[in-house]
Amino acid sequence: MKPATLKEIAQKLNISVSTASKALKDYPDVSKKTKALVHELAKTLNYKPNSLAVNLRNKETKTIGLIVPEVVHHFFSSVIKGIISQAEKKGYLVIILQSNESYKLEKKQLNLLMQQRVDGILISLANGTADFMHLNEIVAQDKPLVMFDKIAKLVRCSKVIIDDRKAAYDATQHLIDIGCKKIAHFRGALLPQNSIDRFLGYKKALLDNQMDYDPSLVYICECGDKSFEEGKTNALQLLEDHTDVDGIFINTDLVAIGALTAFQEKGIQVPNDIAVVGFSNWFMSSVISPSLTTINQPGFLMGKTAFKQLYKEIKSKKKNKPIALKEIILQTDLIQRASTTLSS
The missing domain is CATH 3.40.50.2300 (Response regulator)
Structure with a gap:
């Protein structure tokens, strides 16, 4: 069954869209009877909230971009697991892209993530990246950016590395x-x-x-x-x-x-x-x-730490607070x- 819209639910019950929305969100100013009717019809009509629309109204997409040189590399696969473990806890979707150690592909993927309006970006640079203008452009657009493992010291953003x-x-x-x-x-x-x-x-x-x-x-x-x-x-x-x-x-x-x-x-x-x-x-x-x-x-720890730092910066930006950039150095043995x- 094709999912119904909130407008369709409101029309069938002869109530306003605002009332239907409040009923689904359990607002106290909506009667218990109306709430029950709305919830029952929503289930019958297979209604699914448009999370993208909600997030955009809140000026966020609840997605982040992740660019790594290689997805199947044992170290980067551990990093990815660490990132996803934290992103899921905060309700974020991770868009994972592989640069294949290519500077040109890395640039293209950064543009793609910006077009998708991700809330922030995590990146480990490709071996072929010698020019950092594409990264500085991301920073100039006030998009939270955290680099990890393979970084550029000349880019003004947070970094998670080892010594x-x-x-x-x-x-x-x-x-x-x-x-x-x-x-x-x-x-x-x-x-x-x-x-x-x-x-x-x-x-x-x-x-x-x-x-x-x-x-x-x-x-x-x-x-x-x-x-x-x-x-x-x-x-x-x-x-x-x-x-x-x-x-x-x-x-x-x-x-x-x-x-x-x-x-x-x-x-x-x-x-x-x-x-x-x-x-x-x-x-x-x-x-x-x-x-x-x-x-x-520590690949898994690096992934967890990188996401946590990016999350802090996303929240600071949403609250119009200054972003505290950090260089976090993890221990090795x-x-x-x-x-x-x-x-x-």
Whole structure:
């Protein structure tokens, strides 16, 4: 049955639309008899309130936009779960879009979300994003915007991140502490801030321990849908270029698993020949052999925190109050497993 309108219910009962609306909302100035009649007819005629119209009258759509580089990526899937867990509690619909690490697609998707009149936007930048004008335009239009994970420092909005530089430093320091003398780094793409910070953390740990920084030990991985293959390819190239490397800090777990696979195929013993540290603590990192030492990156918590901050900003805007921008830094920790546990 096609849902009835409020006007149709009012006409059938010979009452005003305003009275029918008040009856459904249980206003005290409507009689119990009228309320019962309205509720019974609404159920019979399959009446559904037009929530969009109500929300627009309240100057909100109860929807937010979310743009991530990859939906199926283990880290971003955890972030999405965290966002949705909080959005549902507040009655918000989340429109999820995937940029595929494309700057052009990211711009197009931001425009789409603005056309949909979302109440706010959450975004983790694509690897290809080097120009931030499209983001600054969102801020200029007074639309609440919260960035997470892959951010732009030059955009004036709230951000939810980890201390990538410190986490990378800790990962590299762990390799040094177990006795590694020549440590390579499989870094992410050149543009994302988190990739830059992880590289800088790796480099600083070397220099702080009076170890030479050698740029030929740094290999780039775009970390897209071919992360596993990139890990294998770079690991094989590393074995050709540097026969004496005894440790690697790798930008993501999936790349690290690719590297472990290549070493296994070549008969390289991990960790006795080469110790390996990954990043993000994907569930596979604990079940592969050898299990992977990694940095625990709290994706679910990041999603929850990002939504909570966006929600605060949406409510501040609705009340015409100034928005308090924040940079929220979540804690990480090193989880030591078999890939760095040397046998005696």
